[in-house]
Amino acid sequence: MSGAGLDPRTAPKFQVAARRLVGDAQMRKNVRHATNVIQTKRAKVVAEMPDWEDLRESGRQIRRHTLRHLDYYLLQFEKNCTAAGGVVHWARDAEEARQIVIKLVKQSGPQGESPTEIIKIKSMTTEEIQLNQALEEAGVHAYETDLAELIIQLGHDQPSHIVVPALHKNRAQIREIFQREMHLPGSDFSNLGGTPQDLADAARRFLREKFLRVKTAVSGANFLIADTGGVCIVESEGNGRMCLTLPETLISVAGIDKVVPKFSDLEVMLQLLPRSATGERMNPYNSIWTGVDKTAAGDGPRTFHVVLVDNARTKILADEEARQTLQCIRCGACLNACPVYLQTGGHAYGSVYAGPIGAILTPQLMEMHHAQSLPYASSLCGACYEVCPVKIDIPEVLIHLRNKVVKQQSSGLNILANPEVMALKAVARVFRSEAVFRIAQKLGRLAELPLSHKDSNGVGWIDWLPGMLGGWTQVRDLRVMPKQTFRQWFEAREKAGKKGAADGK
């Protein structure tokens, strides 16, 4: 993977990217191992909760209710956050969000000078708006401080999972990246060992220096709390806690969907999220901060900004059947459970949002102009829905988005360029009449005749099909149609007065 961001506007179709990735044996082994470990842990901590299904339902209702009254809760959050000393900014789209953050970063140095470096806490929203690249172009380098994000950044790689972004790399590969890319005056990483302890030590040494030196931090947010104006982040490594407390300036970037009405709603959310995300009962670090401490002895950042990003979310909200997408709390459980993700890893999705949630979120963030192959990147097996802590019916949303794709593809002259649309519309006409269906069954038998040959048991099989259907015969044979359909058999039997038994004797 190159250092250029995963961008749905330029990414290849899912099928095309996947074709290459299923050939990457090392990546597939890493993904299989990692998702298996997380899933097993998740299953264990979920099974010990007698009220898990009730919790899921509460989670769904809290998120649904919030989205129904999003305008109210966002304004309430703004009011309370401002009263506590925070500054709230509103961004319509990614470009506006980037400009706001860049401006805030540039003002954040001592005497209003621009710093050349910032530290960052892992945040999907800043990935979505491609913030790091924009900062770099503005002369500011962003250091990712989450271990996995650091691995991605140093490796000039791209995240492949929304919770565990470097899940496609194993320990040996990580050691190699650290040896090659970690440079710190007074430290030598070239003889780095390969144990988890060695790697964590190296990252700690490398990052500590940044935490102590850099005075501006950018974070995302897990939850915005409307009734207190507080912001909540949960994490495992403590790097977040460092970024939230040591710098002078903190800028938190959050999608407008991240709000929850009440502080007490965290009671539900903080049970659902860690169990679903990492299979932990509780995250090691749970930080909630509300504005700034204005006393002279005040702790933490002196300046605190929140940038609220829409970036197509209000459009998603307007779509009755797809709006449940916004309930997502980015736990990643659907990725770990997905048999498609298991085979391809995250990069096939051409977006920072991979897996089932990516397949429904990305096309909608792009307002359906890009990523039209993603709604089809699913066998609709339903494993994602089963694990989702806020009960997003992902298969249902996928089907809804497929309908949108079909409508775009069959509008005007587009239809002529698309054999699938033509074929499925023709088949639909067949099913509208029993008589036509019977004829089609006969014609089908004739059409496949030249393709079939008998095996040693005298059974007819097809091992090659033309065009689109060739996808089937790549790895599978197809039995030829039997000479008699069920309905013909049943009718013959009725006519004979059921004289022959059901087995046709």
Added chain:
Amino acid sequence: MESEEAGRGLRVSLFITCYNDTLFPETGKAVVKVLERLGHTVDFPAGQTCCGQMHWNTGYQEEGLPMLTRFLEQFKDSEVIVSPSTSCVAMMKDHYPIMAERMKDPKITAEVAAILPKVWEFSQFLTQKLGIEDVGAYFPHRVTYHASCHGLRSLHLGDGPQRLLRAVRGIDLVEIENLEQCCGFGGTFAIKNAEVSSAMLADKVRGVLNTRAEVVTGCDNSCLMHVGGSLHRQRTGVWPLHIAEILAGEE
């Protein structure tokens, strides 16, 4: 536990589904045989075609709607409706109410609400509606059961099919690893995303072969066609067979 339904012969309307009708008539015959052996009568509304699943799930929602009205017309007088396809029954249970709403016709909404409780997937009809597990079958082979996703997650068949199989005389039933994992069929997914579907299929086939079963069974011929297609390509000698055909087996 046998329910009171078991004692009385029911008039069962068979919804064979388009692909079973065309490609797997033996499954339909086996369903008829089992139901008749249990003392029920089977009728076959002749105008039936397809449940609409392929169109609905691929994004051709408008094209799927007439299949709902056709189904309602054909089965409106049925006492109970049985279908040997988990994915088609799941399609009906999950989507017919949504389709009816889309059509904005209160009559259709009411008809759907009235008919759906009468619709049963074949194995579910036996274990839940009739409350029986032993259907008097004989099948002296080593068998593994593939749980199709729709049966598992939408119809919540649980271990119903396995209980039916365990009661078959002579059977050697072995459980497959990762029973809950999708086989990678997914309708048009198998063609639109052939590579990924094949990779998923490889995992499933490995699971089947590890059981050293002679037969892989399930409640949905579409998954079995997919898994069986690969088993045949590799000349494994393992044979796919719908559960109805095992339950129809006799000494």
